[in-house]
Amino acid sequence: MNLTNNILYDMIYHSTPILLAVLGGLFAHKANVLNIGLEGMMLMGAFSSALAVMITGSLWIGLLISVLLTLILGWIFALLSVKFKSNFIITGFGINLFVTALSAFVLKYLKIANINVSSTVSVSDLKIHIPIIKDIPIIGSLLSGHTAITYTAFLLIIVVSIVLYDTKFGVYVRVVGENEEAAKSVGINVNAIKYAAVLIGAALCALAGMELSVERLALFTNGMTAGRGFIAIAAIYCGRGEPLKCSLYAILFGLAKSLAINLALFAGPVSGLFEMVPYLTIVVVLLVVSVIQNRNNNLRGFKLE
Amino acid sequence: MKKKNEILSNIYSILIPIIIALFVGGIIIAAIGENPFLTYQIMIQKSLFSVKGILKTLHFASPLILTGLAIAITFKANIFNMGVEGAAVLGGFFAGVVGFSIKGINPVLHIMLCLLTGMIVGMVFTLIPAVLKAYFKVNEMVVTLMLNYVVVEVVKYLAQGVFKDPASGYVATYAINDSAMFNKILNSDLTMFFFLALIVFAILYVIFKKSKLGFEITAIGKNPEFSEATGMKVAKKIIFIMLISGAVSGLAGAGYLMSEKYRFTLDFSGSPGLGWDGMLIALLGNHNPIGVLIAAVFYAALKTGSEYIGLFTNVPKDIVGVIQGILILCLSVRFVKQNSGLFDKLTGIFKPGSRKTKSNEC
Numbered sequence: 001m002n003l004t005n006n007i008l009y010d011m012i013y014h015s016t017p018i019l020l021a022v023l024g025g026l027f028a029h030k031a032n033v034l035n036i037g038l039e040g041m042m043l044m045g046a047f048s049s050a051l052a053v054m055i056t057g058s059l060w061i062g063l064l065i066s067v068l069l070t071l072i073l074g075w076i077f078a079l080l081s082v083k084f085k086s087n088f089i090i091t092g093f094g095i096n097l098f099v100t101a102l103s104a105f106v107l108k109y110l111k112i113a114n115i116n117v118s119s120t121v122s123v124s125d126l127k128i129h130i131p132i133i134k135d136i137p138i139i140g141s142l143l144s145g146h147t148a149i150t151y152t153a154f155l156l157i158i159v160v161s162i163v164l165y166d167t168k169f170g171v172y173v174r175v176v177g178e179n180e181e182a183a184k185s186v187g188i189n190v191n192a193i194k195y196a197a198v199l200i201g202a203a204l205c206a207l208a209g210m211e212l213s214v215e216r217l218a219l220f221t222n223g224m225t226a227g228r229g230f231i232a233i234a235a236i237y238c239g240r241g242e243p244l245k246c247s248l249y250a251i252l253f254g255l256a257k258s259l260a261i262n263l264a265l266f267a268g269p270v271s272g273l274f275e276m277v278p279y280l281t282i283v284v285v286l287l288v289v290s291v292i293q294n295r296n297n298n299l300r301g302f303k304l305e
Numbered sequence: 306m307k308k309k310n311e312i313l314s315n316i317y318s319i320l321i322p323i324i325i326a327l328f329v330g331g332i333i334i335a336a337i338g339e340n341p342f343l344t345y346q347i348m349i350q351k352s353l354f355s356v357k358g359i360l361k362t363l364h365f366a367s368p369l370i371l372t373g374l375a376i377a378i379t380f381k382a383n384i385f386n387m388g389v390e391g392a393a394v395l396g397g398f399f400a401g402v403v404g405f406s407i408k409g410i411n412p413v414l415h416i417m418l419c420l421l422t423g424m425i426v427g428m429v430f431t432l433i434p435a436v437l438k439a440y441f442k443v444n445e446m447v448v449t450l451m452l453n454y455v456v457v458e459v460v461k462y463l464a465q466g467v468f469k470d471p472a473s474g475y476v477a478t479y480a481i482n483d484s485a486m487f488n489k490i491l492n493s494d495l496t497m498f499f500f501l502a503l504i505v506f507a508i509l510y511v512i513f514k515k516s517k518l519g520f521e522i523t524a525i526g527k528n529p530e531f532s533e534a535t536g537m538k539v540a541k542k543i544i545f546i547m548l549i550s551g552a553v554s555g556l557a558g559a560g561y562l563m564s565e566k567y568r569f570t571l572d573f574s575g576s577p578g579l580g581w582d583g584m585l586i587a588l589l590g591n592h593n594p595i596g597v598l599i600a601a602v603f604y605a606a607l608k609t610g611s612e613y614i615g616l617f618t619n620v621p622k623d624i625v626g627v628i629q630g631i632l633i634l635c636l637s638v639r640f641v642k643q644n645s646g647l648f649d650k651l652t653g654i655f656k657p658g659s660r661k662t663k664s665n666e667c
Contacts (some may be wrong), residue, residue, distance in 0.1 A: 082606055088587065089385055089446065090637035098630025101623055108621035109337060200349060227454050234447045272462035279451040279458075283437075290443045 007255075007262050008142050013216065014261075015254020016150045017042065017208040017225075021232035022239075022250045023153070023160045024204030027197040029241045030164065034179040035201045036092025036265070037077045039229025040099040045070045045209020047103040050115040050220035062214060074202025075195075082194045096229070105108045115213075115220040146168050151213040156204075161243045173197055179181045227279070234282050249285070256281040283291070315591055322635030330407045339618045347617050348610025358609065360495045366605035367502040367564070368369075368393070371557035372511050372583025373590065373597040375550040381513075381592045382546055383526040384438070389554040390580025391456035394573060396423035396555025397462050397562040402468060404481025404562070413627045416487065420501075420559050427555020428548050430456070433557055435547035437538035451581075480568040487564040498564040505553065508593040522546060554580070564589030585629055588636045595619040 021038045028035035035041075047065035053059060076099040077095055081088040107114070128151070165168040175183045175195045186189055212228075213220045231253050239246030256278040264274040331341035352358045372389050379386035400423040407415065433452065437443040464477070487496035513519040521542055524532045533539045557579060566573060574580070586604050590596025611625040 076634070080634060084638040086638035088637075091634060093584065094630055094633030094637055096630075097633060098627065101626025101630050105333075105621055105627055106622040108623055122357050187332055214625065227450065228449045230447060234451070237444060237447065256617050270462075272458065276455040276458040283433075283448050285447060287437060287441055290437075290441050302398045 003015055003262060007146045007258050009145065010258035010261060011251065012142060012146060012150060012254045013254075014257040015251045016146075016153045017212045018235065018253055019205045019231050019247055019250040020156070020208035020211070021154045021201075021229055022246045023156050023234050023243065024201035024208075024233050025232055026160060026164070026246060027173055027200045027242055028065055029236050030177045030196075031173045031197040032079075032180070033081065033194050034073075034092075035077070035198055035199055037095035037229075038092075038201065038205055038232050039184045039225055039227065040092070041070050041077075041097075041202050041205035042209045042229050043103060043211070043223075043225045044073050044099045045206035046213035046220055046224050047099070047106075047115075047209070049151060049206070049210035049304050050117060051106070053214055054115055055204060059214070063207075063210060066210050067203055070202045070206035070209070071199055074199050074205075077202075078195045082191055082198075094201035100223060103220075105134075107222065114222070117214060117218045129197055136169040140249075144265065146217045147211065149207055149215055152207070153211075156244055156246045164243060165287070169196075231278075231282060234286055252285070253278060253282060261279050318366040319589060319591070319636070320328055322632055326384035326628050326631040326637050330624060331629050333627060334620055336411050337620070339531045339620050344614050344618055344620055344624070346349050346610040347614050348607060350610075352606040352611040353611040362602065362605045362609045364495045364564070365609055366601045367496075367499040368557040368561040368579055369582055369586055369605055370502045370506055370598060370601040371553050371560070372579050373601050374506065374594065375553040375557065376580070376583045377590065377592040377597050378509070378513075378522065378546055378553075378592070379550045380587055381526050382490055382522045382543070383529070384543060384546065385446040386431070386434070386449055386547060386550055387446055387580070388434055389429055389550065389583055389586075390574065390578045391449070391453040392427040392551045393556035393558030393559070393561070393579045395456050396427040397558030397566075397573060398463070398569050399423065399557075400559035401481055408482055410578075414590045415482070419481070419563060420556060423555040424552040424620060425555070427553070428552040429551075431551025431554070432544070435544045436549075439543045442599060444504070460569075461571060464571065468569075473539065477568050477570045479562065486567060488559075496564040498560040501560065504661060505556065506598060509553070511537025518542075518545075536619050554583075557583075582629075583635075585633055588633060 006166075021042055025038050045066050048069040050061045052065040053062035056062065056065075073095060077088075078088045080091045088170050114153075120301050127145050128148055162174065170222060172183070172188055172193050174185075176188065180190055208228075211223070213224060232250065235246050235249040235253060238249045260274045260277040325571040327345065328399065331345070334344055348662055351359075352362045363553065372393060375389045375392075391623070400419040401418050403422045404415070407418070430452070434445045434448040435450055438445040449503065468479070487498050511572070513522070521537055524537070525539055525542060525546075558574075562573070570656075582604060586597055586600045589600035590598070607625055607628070611622050613624055614620050614624075
């Protein structure tokens with residue numbers, strides 16, 4: 001059925017930015033830094049890649065510049081929250097507001113409503129169609145026809161799992177998160193690990209942003225990310241920082257969005273309400289996960305977090 | 306002596322971020338080829354140095370005082386209620402619905418009804434994350450953020466469908482009836498809403514500083530497990546605090562609709578939004594009612610001034626948003642702690658006598 005194919009295809013399409021942000025934010029979560037600025041970094045990635053492609057006309061330079069600028073943003077976040085020990089929730093929000101305002105400012109200054117790079121980049125060219133698989137009915141829509149970054153994202157799930165659990169760096173990250181004092185006593189440079197965790201998150205968010213704006217739509221508008229960074233944070237909470245579980249939640253949220261978009265065609269006038277289905281799904285999932293996680297908890301006291 | 310040091314440290318902690326933010330903003334303005342001093346001069350001159358400007362600033366500060374207070378209450382208890390924005394928008398929307406649906410009743414009664422609707426809607430909206438947090442331990446920050454987006458969609462749907470005003474060209478609801486509007490005083494922009502905001506501020510000030518609830522808020526903020534151990538029912542208190550916050554936010558939205566906008570449009574909350582401005586104001590004011598009041602007036606002055614810079618220079622209005630973001634970034638760090646060397650140096654400016662004693666001690 002064409003509808004099923006569309007739903008499956010859109011599911012992969014929409015979960016990619018969230019997935020990349022989740023994978024990046026995982027490191028920060030495991031290192032106990034909680035990168036709230038994911039939304040701002042994704043928006044910065046989208047904005048800078050669109051701007052760079054518009055100015056230079058080359059995709060690769062756009063990618064490079066966008067990763068660079070987002071890394072600078074991540075470095076500011078890391079500096080404020082690790083070195084100066086700020087309240088990272090407020091710092092994260094500061095970054096989000098700053099990037100939103102900066103992109104609006106630059107768009108207004110250039111006197112354009114949105115950055116349109118469709119003359120330089122052809123969206124359909126970027127899709128990779130795998131020759132034999134694309135004809136298989138259901139799996140074909142799942143696997144073929146996506147862009148390079150999408151495939152990279154799904155491969156990254158495996159890579160991140162390996163890095164986090166099988167390499168020395170991954171062990172260091174986890175130790176810093178679980179028991180910072182013990183890590184310090186063994187001689188691990190705790191600050192450097194935290195910086196690295198945040199910067200990895202920033203780099204992956206840049207990729208997510210570029211996928212969102214340049215690769216799929218060749219367009220950038222204000223506030224394009226529409227809360228995807230926060231959805232990623234919710235997914236990280238639900239999955240407790242384990243790569244496979246968090247990725248499953250990210251795909252679940254992508255599925256919610258894809259269902260909302262595809263089924264809205266049948267709903268007629270109520271279709272506007274379908275837009276809120278993904279967000280409501282997240283609230284419900286958070287509730288269910290929290291209930292399941294706390295059902296064995298017989299503590300009398302009240303923990304605020 | 307210690308209290309004086311604490312107040313000084315607080316003031317420095319706020320002044321230094323403001324200076325940094327204005328400095329970076331000035332660099333950005335200079336980067337696009339405009340004169341930053343001229344821009345700042347226009348902003349301050351138009352908003353604070355003319356009678357009309359001051360009244361406009363105070364008028365715009367009214368909803369900001371309320372949202373700032375709403376956020377300050379919850380942040381003081383370490384509850385990150387980001388739903389103030391959603392509650393304000395929802396409260397404003399439904400107050401508008403009541404405003405244009407009911408005709409021909411006494412103005413005072415109508416205004417009270419609209420404000421009450423706004424408050425109740427705000428309370429119901431904030432009840433959801435409150436219950437989720439108090440009884441199910443769900444992180445309230447993500448839930449309120451998601452609910453904000455839900456509110457945006459719901460309101461967009463309602464404004465385009467059921468409540469759309471067919472006479473207007475863009476998406477807007479009917480304008481509220483005359484009996485529901487706040488009248489302007491003395492040919493300026495000021496309305497009764499400002500004084501209403503001041504009354505709410507006074508009530509909340511008493512609650513914060515003098516009542517048991519204020520003490521409990523601070524206690525829950527600093528150590529919730531200890532508070533529970535001393536017998537406070539923390540879960541119930543959290544719900545109560547969130548309800549107050551929701552009511553105040555709904556009031557802010559309703560009052561804003563009735564004194565400035567008069568009808569609900571898709572950009573009702575402005576950019577970036579009443580709730581986010583409120584968050585910055587709560588941070589600037591250090592979650593303290595008086596600080597929030599001063600910060601709200603200061604921020605309203607910035608915003609009012611930014612309306613005029615488009616007339617005199619080429620700088621886009623959004624520079625205020627950029628400065629706002631940098632301010633929040635700098636405010637998140639407590640720059641000048643009480644015992645640091647920087648603080649001693651800064652206070653040394655005011656106390657020349659103590660320098661002599663320091664060198665004597667060496």
